[in-house]
Amino acid sequence: MSKKIYSVICGTGKYIPTNIISNEVFLNNHFTDNSGKTFSQSNIEIIEKFEQITTINQRRFADDNLTTSDLGWLAAEDALNSSGIERESLDYIIFAQNFGELRHGNTGVDILPSLAARVKKKLNIVNPNTVAYDLLFGCPGWLQAMIQADYYIKSGEAHNVLVIGADILSRISDPHDRDSMIYADGAGATLLTSQTSNTPTGILTHKTRSDTLEYSEMLFMGDSYLPENGTKKGIYLKMHGRKLYQYALKHVPGAIQDCLNKSGVLLSDIKKVLIHQANGKMDDAILNRLYKLEGDLSVPFDVMPMTISWLGNSSVATIPTLLDLILKNELDGHKIKKGDKIIFASVGAGMNINAMIYQV
Ligand SMILES: CC(C)(COP(=O)(O)OP(=O)(O)OC[C@H]1O[C@@H](n2cnc3c(N)ncnc32)[C@H](O)[C@@H]1OP(=O)(O)O)[C@@H](O)C(=O)NCCC(=O)NCCS
Known part of the structure; x- marks a missing residue:
């Protein structure tokens, strides 16, 4: 076999905010439906039901003095430290985010300069050839940035790419919308480097789809479900949760299957499925459907590591944070070993779905 260029992960990092927000913190919220009507259930009943249908018990919120690019920068420093890669040798910094630079108390749009440019400055990188830009692709943004980085590396033009995913969803969450309890803040960062090899390694294949019609x-x-005087319009993240759930269940397993087929890797050879964490029950259902599609295989009990019960849905940060926790032996005995084949998969705003097969 002739030698080829592959993209391999050589460093990971994360920033998990220290503010632990349990479900009980929402006990005094005034929740309503989208017409502003107060629910008949008490808040205790609402949060118990919420945990039952999502598995979320806690989430993390960023400290008031930190912005989105700060979180991304802290994760990036962690990834650089763990990689041994010299920061001046980075060809690209791609920052996946969805709401720009969010500051405490100020939810105005701030996407200029890009968050990647802000991180490059905070990292004190002098090299003008380190190209820094943002990518907006909903929750699958981090994975899509990894896919872009793979194209750059496989072209032979780039050697080291830093991919960051960070969002502060607590700052665009409507306090009157019970679905907002899903959201969390966080950042993850990953360093990809080029490796020439006779045998396939690193990123093997990927698959992305966008369903927009x-x-x-x-x-x-x-808008907020209960707009108060002076509340700005259109600043809260809203979702049609049930429809979204059904969309994910219908299309994510097939997208993963397409990706597996492209790679020639069998599902039975997969050691871990690192999937976007938006709802624990939804991820279980997606996984079961995937194994059913592939000849009704039984689902290995430890194949899908989860963080959602204590970290919530931190958008683009969930998968890189999960990966970092596992690689640094910080997640309930989950391990990734040399030679393991892994599925990465995500679904989110767009609607976009992506999947990637990776060999360690
Ligand atoms: C939002 C979501 C949690 C709602 O759950 P669901 O099971 O679809 O909810 P349903 O509308 O079918 O309602 C089921 C029950 O849960 C209750 N419920 C719905 N949403 C709730 C919430 N956020 N908190 C508490 N209870 C809720 C309903 O009142 C209903 O109660 P009942 O059985 O007593 O009548 C779920 O649809 C979901 O997680 N969707 C995907 C979210 C996602 O992926 N977002 C992507 C962000 S990247």
Whole structure:
């Protein structure tokens, strides 16, 4: 076999905010439906039901003094430290995010300069050839940035790419919308480097799809369910949760299967499925359907590591944070070993779905 260029992960990092927000923190919220009507259930009943249908018990919120690019920068420093890669040798910094630079108390749009440019400055990188830009692709943004980085590396033009995913969803969460309890803050960062090899390694294949005709409004920016005087319009993240759930269940398993077929890797050879964490029950259902599609295989009990019960849905940060926790032996005995084959998969605003097969 002739030598080829592959993209391999050589460093990972994360920033998990220290503010632990349990479900009980929402006990005094005034929750309503989308017409502003107060629910008949008590808040205790609402949060118990919420945990039952999502498995979320806690989430993390960023400290008031930190912005989105700060979180991304802290994760990036962690990834650089763990990689041994010299920061001046980075060809690209790609920052996946969805709401720009969010500051405490200020939800105005701030996407200029890009968050990647802000991180490059905070990292004190002098090299003008380190190209820094943002990528907006809903929750699958981090994985899509990894896919872009793979194209750059496989072309032979780039050697080291830093991919960051960070969002502060607590700052665009409507306190009157019970679905907002899903959201969390966080950042993850991953370093990809080029490796020439006779045998396939690193990123093997990937698959992305965008379903916009029917599904582009599943996640959207909207008003508070109970607008107060002076509340700005259209600044909260809203979703049609049930429809979104059904969309994910219908299309994510097939997209993963397409990706597996492209790679020639069998599902039975997969050691871990690292999937976007938006709802624990939804991820279980997706996994079961995937194994059913592939000849009704039984699902290995430890194949899908989860963080959602204590980290919530931190958008683009969930998968890189999960990966970092596993690689640094910080997640309930989950391990990834040399030679393991892994599925990465995500679904989110767009609606977009992506999947990637990776060999360690
Ligand atoms: C939003 C979501 C949690 C709602 O759950 P669901 O099971 O679809 O909810 P349903 O509308 O079918 O309602 C089921 C029950 O849960 C209750 N419920 C719905 N949403 C709730 C919430 N956020 N909190 C508490 N209870 C809720 C309903 O009142 C209903 O109660 P009942 O059985 O007593 O009548 C779920 O649809 C979901 O997680 N969707 C996907 C979210 C996602 O992937 N977002 C992507 C962000 S990247």
